[in-house]
């Protein structure tokens with residue numbers, strides 16, 4: 001069965017086309033700068049050369065149409081006909097309390113995703129647009145939605161409730177949801193398999209560190225606590241997001257700087273984090289390069305970023321009354337040797353001992369980077385949210401048949 005996976009962001013759309021027989025990727029790519037002057041489409045068909053196109057793509061509907069055209073393109077395509085695609089799986093960031101598992105798209109499901117727009121204004125609207133675009137362009141194909149929040153629905157109340165009036169939870173469902181669940185779920189399974197132990201027997205902290213970043217405490221094979229909250233703003237310091245701060249800063253700053261709600265929201269989501277402190281970039285590569293050239297603000301940004309990570313790992317070790325496995329994943333977690341070293345070197349008190357040679361190795365495979373004596377096994381596990389989305393889609397569509 002051939003499955004198309006779509007991950008729609010606010011101004012981008014990433015895709016992967018899978019042949020589920022051997023879980024191989026037939027093509028992958030991304031459309032960037034949707035709705036802006038010149039959108040960029042990068043398409044990588046398996047066994048053929050990469051294509052890069054610049055054109056005007058005003059919305060996600062056109063983006064999906066463009067992807068379909070490329071997949072069946074005479075020269076750059078990998079399919080004879082669009083009818084070969086038997087299902088489409090989508091990443092949806094917010095599933096609220098209603099979606100505890102991946103599910104088939106129905107009119108009711110679309111309505112529920114729309115109701116959650118308030119809670120994920122940057123993420124859920126483009127996801128629904130992606131679904132609508134598939135409805136328009138491939139009307140008969142079943143679609144499945146896979147939620148970032150689903151894996152974290154196992155959290156107990158003491159982890160997910162905020163200490164604010166309960167009426168706000170009852171009325172508006174204000175609580176911690178957590179995100180990157182598909183990734184935390186995938187890497188925890190991969191880690192357990194790699195270690196040859198049942199996941200249920202491992203106390204793990206998984207650190208998904210990309211543009212967005214979150215830590216999850218995994219115990220009994222389930223998410224026990226996670227650093228993102230009602231929205232993907234809470235927790236770790238990120239590329240452009242502040243992460244944790246005193247909530248009083250919001251009204252105080254609005255008052256002092258005469259900011260509107262949307263301005264303060266934009267400040268915390270888009271103009272904070274590494275970008276704000278370094279004054280250079282939100283990209284870890286640029287920060288570490290600048291730091292190595294002696295830039296003091298870049299060093300401060302890096303130190304704040306890694307300090308917050310160590311605090312969360314320590315807190316989750318306490319929350320679980322111990323831990324035996326630490327996992328790094330996503331763009332920064334998989335690639336930044338210096339970041340992993342800075343985090344692990346500050347956690348020797350709990351028996352973490354990094355092996356510097358292992359840490360410096362480059363590989364696309366799951367691997368151990370701690371020493372043989374380390375009390376906590378430290379792993380780098382490449383994430384693959386798209387594969388998990390494809391697997392869920394495959395299973396749900398097959399069970400339906």
Ligand SMILES: Nc1ncnc2c1ncn2[C@@H]1O[C@H](COP(=O)(O)OP(=O)(O)O)[C@@H](O)[C@H]1O
Nearest residue numbers: 209210211212282283284285330331332335336
């Ligand atoms: N070699 C590298 N060293 C350090 N950081 C890297 C490297 N490669 C990628 N990154 C970081 O990974 C981030 C992107 O992570 P990714 O998981 O792809 O993010 P997202 O899925 O949220 O867009 C980039 O912003 C960059 O900071």
Ligand SMILES: CC(=O)OP(=O)(O)O
Nearest residue numbers: 093179180211212232
């Ligand atoms: C939920 C979230 O923060 O996602 P991303 O890291 O892709 O921005």
Ligand SMILES: [Mg+2]
Nearest residue numbers: 210211212330
């Ligand atoms: Mg990501």
